Amino acid sequence: MKALLHPAAKPTLFVLCLxxxxxxxxxxxxxxxxxxxxxxxxxxxxxxxxxxLCLTLAVTPLRQWTGWQALARWRRMLGxxxxxxxxxxxxxYAWFDMGFYVDDIARDIAKRPFILVGFLALLLMLPLAATSxxxxxxxxxxARWQALHRLVYxxxxxxxxxxxxxRAGKNNFAEVAVYAAVLGTLLGWRLLRRLKRPDRLQPQRx
Amino acid sequence: MYVKKNPGFDTPAASEITPRDIxxxxxDWLRLMAAGGAGAALAAxxxxxxxxxxxxxxxxxxxxxxxxxxxxxxxxxTMDKPTAYDDVTGYNNFYEFxxxxxxxxxxxxSLKTRPWTVAVEGEVDKPRVYAIDELLKLAPMEERIYxxxxxxxxxxxxxxxxxxxxxxxxxxxxxxxxKFVEFHSLADKAQxxxxxxxxxxxxxxxxxxxxxxxxxxxxxxxxxxxEVLPAQNGAPVRLVVPWKYGFKSAKSLVRIRxxxxxxxxxxxxxxxxxYGFYSNVNPKVDHPRWSQASERRIGEDGLFQRKRxxxxxxxxxxxxxxxxxxxxxxxxx
Numbered sequence: 001m002k003a004l005l006h007p008a009a010k011p012t013l014f015v016l017c018l019x020x021x022x023x024x025x026x027x028x029x030x031x032x033x034x035x036x037x038x039x040x041x042x043x044x045x046x047x048x049x050x051x052x053l054c055l056t057l058a059v060t061p062l063r064q065w066t067g068w069q070a071l072a073r074w075r076r077m078l079g080x081x082x083x084x085x086x087x088x089x090x091x092x093y094a095w096f097d098m099g100f101y102v103d104d105i106a107r108d109i110a111k112r113p114f115i116l117v118g119f120l121a122l123l124l125m126l127p128l129a130a131t132s133x134x135x136x137x138x139x140x141x142x143a144r145w146q147a148l149h150r151l152v153y154x155x156x157x158x159x160x161x162x163x164x165x166x167r168a169g170k171n172n173f174a175e176v177a178v179y180a181a182v183l184g185t186l187l188g189w190r191l192l193r194r195l196k197r198p199d200r201l202q203p204q205r206x
Numbered sequence: 207m208y209v210k211k212n213p214g215f216d217t218p219a220a221s222e223i224t225p226r227d228i229x230x231x232x233x234d235w236l237r238l239m240a241a242g243g244a245g246a247a248l249a250a251x252x253x254x255x256x257x258x259x260x261x262x263x264x265x266x267x268x269x270x271x272x273x274x275x276x277x278x279x280x281x282x283x284t285m286d287k288p289t290a291y292d293d294v295t296g297y298n299n300f301y302e303f304x305x306x307x308x309x310x311x312x313x314x315x316s317l318k319t320r321p322w323t324v325a326v327e328g329e330v331d332k333p334r335v336y337a338i339d340e341l342l343k344l345a346p347m348e349e350r351i352y353x354x355x356x357x358x359x360x361x362x363x364x365x366x367x368x369x370x371x372x373x374x375x376x377x378x379x380x381x382x383x384x385k386f387v388e389f390h391s392l393a394d395k396a397q398x399x400x401x402x403x404x405x406x407x408x409x410x411x412x413x414x415x416x417x418x419x420x421x422x423x424x425x426x427x428x429x430x431x432x433e434v435l436p437a438q439n440g441a442p443v444r445l446v447v448p449w450k451y452g453f454k455s456a457k458s459l460v461r462i463r464x465x466x467x468x469x470x471x472x473x474x475x476x477x478x479x480x481y482g483f484y485s486n487v488n489p490k491v492d493h494p495r496w497s498q499a500s501e502r503r504i505g506e507d508g509l510f511q512r513k514r515x516x517x518x519x520x521x522x523x524x525x526x527x528x529x530x531x532x533x534x535x536x537x538x539x
Binding site: 028034035036037038039041095096097099101104108111112114165166168169170171172 | 292293296297305307308360404405406476477480481492493494495496497502504505509510511512513
């Protein structure tokens with residue numbers, strides 16, 4: 001608990017979150033990403049987006065469960081890293097798979113539901129990332145800011161759907177199931193907590 | 207008087223080197239001519255042109271040697287640069303050993319390739335079970351350098367050792383009811399950790415129409431790069447059908463069955479809307495989840511290079527287009 005409040009805690013987390021990217025860049029530079037480095041990069045960045053999303057959504061349940069309020073200081077950074085890795089995932093796809101041909105990318109998004117869903121999830125993260133600084137919270141007001149940031153509850157299922165559809169043709173769902181279970185649990189926990197809240201149970205006054 | 211100082215090899219000026227896209231267009235033109243009405247004479251000429259500058263494929267010295275003669279079959283030796291041995295043997299789809307590309311190289315060591323038999327049966331007058339050593343000697347080993355295009359959008363160029371599957375089928379004397387050929391891969395849980403996963407039905411079954419199976423380019427392969435097949439590439443014997451997506455070329459064959467009806471093939475059963483029975487390489491028919499118009503050549507197309515266009519029938523149009531005359535290749539994809 002004390003360690004969470006240590007001045008070095010946040011910078012340490014920041015460096016840890018950058019580590020996957022550093023390893024991928026080093027792998028690409030030293031040509032150790034296997035025979036198809038483009039595919040390896042695109043897929044790893046997608047994997048890390050989902051992992052960061054799981055971590056971000058785990059902060060609140062974990063805080064309640066452990067009582068470590070200081071965990072809240074990590075949520076914004078984890079959320080921004082989710083967006084960061086998803087943006088890099090899109091960039092890698094657009095660059096290595098599509099050669100930055102905008103026409104081809106647009107056609108691909110329109111034609112293929114799994115690309116469209118992934119793209120939508122990223123678009124939904126944009127307003128979240130854009131309003132992640134303190135002044136934005138003040139400008140919006142805490143209630144509106146929070147309502148906006150509930151978009152993440154849409155982002156999570158869309159991200160899983162994107163991964164599911166990508167794997168669907170090969171009936172290879174083992175990894176998809178892991179993310180679905182983790183994110184399902186984290187969202188399910190929120191739903192349960194909401195249903196159990198006393199103010200929800202009281203009859204509405206006419 | 208001008209005296210040439212260097213009587214040896216002169217480095218040509220950059221302006222004298224034919225640009226890659228021009229010499230490649232020339233080969234496309236040759237193929238097109240051979241495919242068209244120009245007939246056999248031009249096809250033979252195109253073939254000689256293809257032989258003029260054979261790419262070298264050095265033996266890596268990792269497995270037992272499997273000597274071979276260069277094939278004379280039309281289209282059997284592409285001039286494309288062969289993919290590095292380590293990429294050919296390190297990046298594989300062989301779901302019997304797991305779904306990851308690195309799984310087969312890591313896990314296929316458990317495959318026992320001796321003793322090994324291949325049964326040829328079904329609608330034939332002379333069914334037989336061959337020991338692998340008999341098959342190795344059944345016909346002269348040929349080297350064929352084929353392009354391989356995976357349905358996932360990547361490609362390789364692989365120097366194979368083997369002989370035309372037709373050699374084996376003819377010896378079995380097919381009956382008039384033999385319309386298709388079914389290929390069964392080994393499915394032994396004890397040796398293959400991926401068997402038992404529910405990704406596909408086991409054993410892996412693939413199939414060809416009889417005329418496709420009898421086409422001289424359809425290869426029964428026993429080796430690559432001048433050596434016996436590594437386990438991850440389908441040891442000890444596999445099929446190679448170069449104008450179709452890679453999954454049509456079943457690995458580690460134990461049974462070849464001639465049948466009357468179109469076989470229920472593994473990928474077609476698993477996802478019929480995504481993997482057709484024919485699965486000819488066709489840049490105009492997209493996979494439902496990605497375009498087939500282009501491909502990445504493993505080891506050659508770098509990270510920042512745009513993918514190269516995919517050729518109809520993987521570039522074997524001159525040799526195989528006639529097999530599909532009059533067929534709607536969108537319907538029979």
